[in-house]
Amino acid sequence: MSDFRNLLETFENQFPQRQYQIEIVCSEFTSVCPKTGQPDFGTLTITYAPAQKCVELKSLKFYMQSFRNEGIFFEHITNVILEDLVSALEPRQMKIAAAFNSRGGMAETVTVEHTDEQ
Numbered sequence: 001m002s003d004f005r006n007l008l009e010t011f012e013n014q015f016p017q018r019q020y021q022i023e024i025v026c027s028e029f030t031s032v033c034p035k036t037g038q039p040d041f042g043t044l045t046i047t048y049a050p051a052q053k054c055v056e057l058k059s060l061k062f063y064m065q066s067f068r069n070e071g072i073f074f075e076h077i078t079n080v081i082l083e084d085l086v087s088a089l090e091p092r093q094m095k096i097a098a099a100f101n102s103r104g105g106m107a108e109t110v111t112v113e114h115t116d117e118q
Contacts, residue, residue, distance in 0.1 A: 011056055012052065013050045022050060023045065025043065041101045045098075050089065052090065
């Protein structure tokens with residue numbers, strides 16, 4: 001759980017009875033490599049099926065920006081973001097695909113998922 005979770009705001013889903021998906025693409029995600037201190041850049045795609053709540057986009061932007069100076073591995077940050085969003089939204093399901101830019105000729109994508117049965 002991150003210290004940034006309290007930045008996330010939600011609003012009431014106007015169609016909680018309907019199964020639908022929301023996709024949010026954060027194309028300018030940045031964090032810092034904990035080993036080298038070098039900046040990491042990536043694109044995070046968040047896809048979720050809301051239940052009672054939806055995430056407010058301005059608060060999500062500030063939440064994502066809060067990781068800018070955090071030294072954290074790709075796998076860890078992707079799972080932290082999933083945990084924080086699931087805690088705030090309690091969605092039916094959620095998937096995050098974090099595609100980090102190439103460094104040293106190697107790129108990495110981390111995908112994590114949640115369903116309300118978990």
